[in-house]
Amino acid sequence: MTDPQDGPGAGPDAEHRSADVVVVGGGVAGLVAALECARLGLGVVVLEQAGRPGGCVGRIDLDGLALDSGAESFATRNGSVAELLGRLGLEDRIVPPNRAGAWLAWGERGELRAAPMPRTGVLGIPANPLGEDVRAIIGWRGAWRAWLDRIIPILKIGRAERLGPLVRQRMGAAVLDRLVTPISAGVYSTDPDDLDVDVVAPGLNEAMTRAGSLSGGVGQLVEARRAGSAVLGLRGGMHTLVDALVAELARFGAEVRTGVGVTRLESRPARASDADAVASSWRAAGRADDREVVVDARFAILATPAHVSRALLAGVAPEAALAEDWPDAASVELVTLVLDAPELAAAPRGTGVLVAADAPGVTAKALTHSSAKWSWLAESAGPRQVVRLSYGRAGATNPLSGLDDAAVTELAVRDAATLLGVSLDVAQVRACGRSAWRDALSQAAVGQPERVRALEAALEGRTGLALTGSWVAGTGLASVVPHAIEAAARIRHLAVRIADDA
Template identity: 55%
Template sequence: MDPDAGTDPAATDAAPYDVLVIGGGIAGLVAAREAVHVGLRTLVLEAADVVGGCVRVQEVGGLSVDVGAESFATRTGSVAALLAELGIDDRIVSPNPAGSWLHLPALTGDGAVTVRSPKTSLLGIPASPLAEDVRAVIGTAGAWRAYLDRIRPILTIGPAQRLGPLVRKRMGRKVLDRLVSPLSTGVYSVDADDLDVALVAPGLNAAMTRAGSLSGGVAELRASAPAGAAVQGIRGGMSRLVDALVADIRHFGGEIRTGMSATSLRPTPDGGGEGWLIAATANAGAAAADSPASVDGAQHRALRARRVVVAAPAGVAVPLLAGAREEWAHLADLGWPPAASVEIVTLVLDAPELDSAPRGTGVLVASDTPGVTAKALTHASAKWSWLAERAAAAAEGRNVVRLSYGRVGQPLPTAQLGTEDLEDLALADASAILGVAVTRDQLVASARVVWTDAVSHAAIGQRARVRQVRDAIDSDATIAVVGSWVAGTGLASVIPDARESAQRLRRGALHT
């Protein structure tokens, strides 16, 4: 999954591209596919040496393992529809329904406990506060406090905006700290107090008003949710989607250049109907003879395009847009949050005692849990049957676990660790979380990858910032901006947004 253009840039740069896509993540590839399908001459620039963004596979201990996104939400059907168009919908699989667990500080005394996540909940908010699986997490006193939600009237005028204060007020601190916060920081990398209710739980405010309680609103939304798994994956890993998109783009004549960063974007000075000038630079290590970035020894390229799709992360996209037009300069001064980093550590283990999936498919860890640094663990070979089959074929008792490190507002705890120290930390955390001692002698292989610039669309204030970006950009029919920072977390948000934005551009292209 390391595509190159296979064409001579010296020949192609002389004439403008119809569409140039800055960023080869899923959003960029989807946008490029929309363009090439109607015959538009299209180029994708990707700064990394591979495309796919946070969808990436890595060989670990002889197994192909997702080291980024491993699944997609089924709520819109948009991902499955794209997979069907690409001819790989027969690879869609559902995860093991065993469910997840929580690793938390003990309710009394020191130490930690690991308990099953309540079955009927939304963002950790329980639909039945007195249910046995809820009491196991927050205790009897916490459950009765949460039950007050059912008998206290809703007096607030207008919809709740922040998730944390809403849960704290209606159901108490134990629900917030032990059920909601582990999910908000583990899944969204945002503190619950900073999560926008309307974005992470569409319809919850209205359902709460109808039901007269927060838990009643959760119950209503859960009852109306479509049957089936909330998430699905792809047999062989999510990178199959990347491979299929790349193949389709190339089939229709699109070009992809990796190892090249767009450094500036500005309108062509003479107009002339050619749209945009894009300055691009070959990254360090991209100057090998077979690299499309180094043809004729050029480390800097000037590219022209009639239309541009900015599909880069926020940390790259915002400066490009702010520098593109004088009237967009204010976009850089909207109070964008600093980039966040998360490190994923994958362990391949020969540990037959994990074959029974002692903690289901994964565990979320509360931030104040003693003795554990990770914020989440996924038992990947327990979650996905296709991976379990391949692991078992490699060796009896072989298992794959992934640990996630990095909490909002805190330095990345693994940043300064060498490989051996990181493995020791991950083994210790896995042992504590899984309740099974796993040792270095059982470690077959490990891998690490850091994901940075994960600005969550669900954070308070982000929706308003994105709206200002979109209002400015949408006034220009020759440029679009796509990606998770503007569309929302997950492929189910990113893919339909990228398609819609690209279709707007291509309609303009076909009518000029």
């Protein structure tokens, strides 16, 4: 481990740490990267601003139940999350969700309508536009317009970049507004007009070319999916992944320090006396309980949200790389209700409801009937029902901003009753919790991958620094986990090379 280095910005009363690697940001990306380094024998210190690590894989305790306050499942694509869970000894806790599936709510002639989401599709784009489940939502007129995709020559559009215009041109506004937009809002908190097709639906452009239509390309992707559920969860909640990561880090001697808001990241010249010094070392400095905390390390991994990372990179990255016009982060708030509501035991809307923007009388953009979706939670909750609502659409002010807890509870109960088609009252609420995520920046937006690559290229000369997290890796654990492992591998490779040269 390196020795602390004195220098500007570290007062005499500062709390010093030294490490081989300092990881700024204790979300899952930071924890996974830290663990990969710690397993090599590197001394690691993780600094996290919140009182608990995990980031968007959070926990909320309501009425004696430990519930997920953020991500509640993971995508099975690429197998990276399942592999990580296996290494942590959690493979026997992996569980599938209820296969009943979700519903969709929309407005029609001023009234709220609801129907099960079509089974065969990608991001709401149907493989069979004339299917009964599709017609139930977009009607015969919308279905026939969508079917025209089968006879419109695909060569007229070339390679599609934006999801919204692609769907609108090939299948019409009904498919876009009723089926695709609610999923885009729920998964990416982004308007489909701003989503990069190659990021959110890899292989779709190629499949369209082979099939000669958008629906045909979607059908090919559906057929290529591996058997089984597209998402899985953990018995006890996804937040148990964070507990396992923290425990494993402790086993390898890594330190996870919470309550430290890092405000500076500096590249510092290495001392001539360091026989194994790299071209530069790193200092992360912040505050905890009105005291400065300083960590000096040979390597740094930055795993904070986009706006925090860009602020910390000022003075480290070239100014031009940070001057790009980056999109605004999404503001999403989740409201979790624990209810005495036996009328919900039959899961009247399957595992939940996605909400189209034109749905009348509803403020939420999505609802998850958590105790219907996960059998382990139904067992834990007993007669109680657990419902989670999501608020905040792309480009709009979050509707919960400025509301107190009582007003939020009333609104959530009203929305839940409307979406689930039952009568609910605030008196049935045993507990209500709020979880706000106001700094989520999707890498799926058009131009964002290029902005990230340009920033990473500009940082290549900064030896011993790696970036990770959803804003550079993409949405979801299946994107974040392999990216974090790759970021740590670059640091580990450099550390091994230094050790070999010493």
